[in-house]
Amino acid sequence: MAEATGVWVYAVAEDAGPAGLGELCGVGGGPVRPVEAAGLIAVVEDVGLDQYGESALRRNLEDLAWLEATARAHHRVIAAAGQLAPVVPMGLASVYADDAGVSTMLAERGGDFRQALRRIGTRREWGVKAYEARPSETGAAPGGAPTGPAAAGAGPAAASARPAAAGARPAAAGPAAGGAGTGAAYLQRRRSALSAHQDARRAALQSAREVHGELSRLAAENRMHAPQAPQLTGIREPMILNAAYLLDDGRSDDFAAAVSALAQRHPGVRLELTGPWPPYSFAGPEEGADPAGAAEMLGGRPAWAPSGQRTRRGRRWWYLSTGRPRHRHPSVGRCESRRFLRNGLPWWTCSTGSWPAVSSWPGKSPFPSPTSTWSRSRCGRSSPR
Amino acid sequence: MTSSREFQRRHHIDADPESVERGLVSLVLTVVELLRQLMERQALRRVDQGTLTDEQVENIGRTLMALEDRMAELREHFGLTPEDLNLDLGPLGPLLPYD
Numbered sequence: 505m506a507e508a509t510g511v512w513v514y515a516v517a518e519d520a521g522p523a524g525l526g527e528l529c530g531v532g533g534g535p536v537r538p539v540e541a542a543g544l545i546a547v548v549e550d551v552g553l554d555q556y557g558e559s560a561l562r563r564n565l566e567d568l569a570w571l572e573a574t575a576r577a578h579h580r581v582i583a584a585a586g587q588l589a590p591v592v593p594m595g596l597a598s599v600y601a602d603d604a605g606v607s608t609m610l611a612e613r614g615g616d617f618r619q620a621l622r623r624i625g626t627r628r629e630w631g632v633k634a635y636e637a638r639p640s641e642t643g644a645a646p647g648g649a650p651t652g653p654a655a656a657g658a659g660p661a662a663a664s665a666r667p668a669a670a671g672a673r674p675a676a677a678g679p680a681a682g683g684a685g686t687g688a689a690y691l692q693r694r695r696s697a698l699s700a701h702q703d704a705r706r707a708a709l710q711s712a713r714e715v716h717g718e719l720s721r722l723a724a725e726n727r728m729h730a731p732q733a734p735q736l737t738g739i740r741e742p743m744i745l746n747a748a749y750l751l752d753d754g755r756s757d758d759f760a761a762a763v764s765a766l767a768q769r770h771p772g773v774r775l776e777l778t779g780p781w782p783p784y785s786f787a788g789p790e791e792g793a794d795p796a797g798a799a800e801m802l803g804g805r806p807a808w809a810p811s812g813q814r815t816r817r818g819r820r821w822w823y824l825s826t827g828r829p830r831h832r833h834p835s836v837g838r839c840e841s842r843r844f845l846r847n848g849l850p851w852w853t854c855s856t857g858s859w860p861a862v863s864s865w866p867g868k869s870p871f872p873s874p875t876s877t878w879s880r881s882r883c884g885r886s887s888p889r
Numbered sequence: 890m891t892s893s894r895e896f897q898r899r900h901h902i903d904a905d906p907e908s909v910e911r912g913l914v915s916l917v918l919t920v921v922e923l924l925r926q927l928m929e930r931q932a933l934r935r936v937d938q939g940t941l942t943d944e945q946v947e948n949i950g951r952t953l954m955a956l957e958d959r960m961a962e963l964r965e966h967f968g969l970t971p972e973d974l975n976l977d978l979g980p981l982g983p984l985l986p987y988d
Binding site: 686687688689690691694695698701733734740 | 929930932933936937943946947948949950951952953954972977983986
């Protein structure tokens with residue numbers, strides 16, 4: 505009995521497709537081969553549905569070890585194909601039932617692929633991540649200098665108030681027998697610690713904005729991604745910038761020099777440059793500028809979050825968006841900012857993202873009336889125009 | 890990079906009694922830490938508003954100081970680091986700010 509197989513698609517290239525793919529091994533360990541349709545060539549592999557079927561994938565994608573191995577194999581094939589000819593990479597886990605399905609997909613989305621290939625050309629993607637540079641956690645701070653003029657006065661106080669240095673309390677704050685003012689002094693210390701923390705964060709975000717602005721000028725295109733959780737990266741410092749830049753071939757040296765110059769100029773952030781990558785972030789159709797989304801991302805929080813709430817008129821749904829048009833979900837929003845057109849639909853932007861103006865009730869028109877229910881948000885300040 | 894494996898290991902469900910107790914303790918202490926930080930911030934806000942007398946400020950400060958000491962003791966007693974006392978809310982980030 506033949507086991508069910510699917511077709512895992514790696515990338516799509518235009519005519520004169522990548523030859524010499526035969527020796528590559530894909531995610532399933534099988535050989536990689538081309539599928540031609542509609543003037544495009546898809547680089548695919550046959551995989552068993554027991555491991556790559558829908559339910560199996562849902563299970564396996566939660567397993568980080570499996571995900572790591574699969575992502576590496578996926579990337580290896582795409583990078584190899586990218587060396588031979590310009591390709592549009594497909595996202596991880598694009599599995600089709602058979603070659604006919606792949607051909608149909610190529611025929612349907614041929615226009616998108618060709619447009620993406622024209623746009624990408626021979627450019628490569630480079631990723632820049634910025635982390636908030638923390639002063640040393642130890643109370644004595646042997647090698648570390650105080651974070652800046654704002655924290656100079658609160659430096660020792662901040663260090664002593666940090667939980668990591670909980671043991672290194674200054675002798676003045678004796679527990680029970682303190683004189684008048686130990687309580688007030690403690691509150692002072694806590695306040696200065698909190699404000700120093702906030703100031704450092706604000707300065708780091710400002711630096712990240714400047715870094716992004718300058719690097720965008722050097723790159724042909726740029727995309728912002730949600731910052732990654734520390735558990736994923738293994739880095740304790742919060743990530744405040746996660747951007748991808750599309751660079752022309754000869755400009756990578758200039759770009760690297762610019763990154764190191766910016767790192768020198770902004771000591772509050774630590775920059776990390778990775779590349780060159782196949783253009784994963786730029787495979788989708790070009791999106792309009794999303795200044796609210798970018799600003800929100802640089803605000804340090806993830807660019808999307810789901811939640812649901814109940815309003816007086818019933819359930820109000822908030823949705824999530826990754827900012828890519830193909831997902832076509834609205835994003836979470838709390839307060840109003842402004843309304844603009846994107847993908848032919850009216851969208852709202854606000855401090856936490858942007859979302860299309862849909863009302864919550866089924867059967868109602870998806871486009872807003874000036875008195876949409878969700879406009880009466882919890883913060884009480886919003887009204888769509 | 891073993892970070893993702895550590896993450897997986899740390900979050901793998903382990904059903905033996907010791908680790909269950911440890912997990913429960915860290916959850917409880919996380920909630921207590923959250924409340925403590927909230928109370929601290931609220932106290933600072935009240936102090937900034939200026940509606941409290943000096944004696945009240947003093948009392949609040951001393952109480953919060955004692956609370957912080959107690960939290961540190963509890964943490965050390967159970968062998969937890971401050972980083973352990975945190976919950977990951979997924980896309981919303983961590984529960985307690987990285988401090």
